[in-house]
Amino acid sequence: MPTWILNTEFKFDAAHFIEGYNGKCGRMHGHTYKVHIKAKSHKLNPSQYLDSPDMVCDFKELKWAASDSKKGGLDHSVLNDELPVATTAERIAEYIHKETKRRIPDGISLVVTVWETETSWVEYTDDDV
Numbered sequence: 001m002p003t004w005i006l007n008t009e010f011k012f013d014a015a016h017f018i019e020g021y022n023g024k025c026g027r028m029h030g031h032t033y034k035v036h037i038k039a040k041s042h043k044l045n046p047s048q049y050l051d052s053p054d055m056v057c058d059f060k061e062l063k064w065a066a067s068d069s070k071k072g073g074l075d076h077s078v079l080n081d082e083l084p085v086a087t088t089a090e091r092i093a094e095y096i097h098k099e100t101k102r103r104i105p106d107g108i109s110l111v112v113t114v115w116e117t118e119t120s121w122v123e124y125t126d127d128d129v
């Protein structure tokens, strides 16, 4: 089966604390989060910027979270104000996955990886791994 796999990476800066955490992560602090998104599709689609079906999706649509929180992204936000769930790396990855899915055509499977530090990261997908 023909398969296209897009990969993109971006970073954003944000503050957060983990509510109920018994330790220093329970206090407000910041991270430069790194995000990798893998988008896999067996067909190509048009996009907001290209009428012909020649893209999996637009890279811009995968990178929405990198934009300023005043413009709908997560950069320079307080994640506790943006996410309806706890702000663990696991939940941030799940949230970015869900919000990215809303912005791209159907039939694209995503794997979202979020690095909280250079040496600690989590992957999230709703595909069978």
Ligand SMILES: [Zn+2]
Pocket: 016, 025, 029, 030, 031, 116
């Ligand atoms: Zn933290």
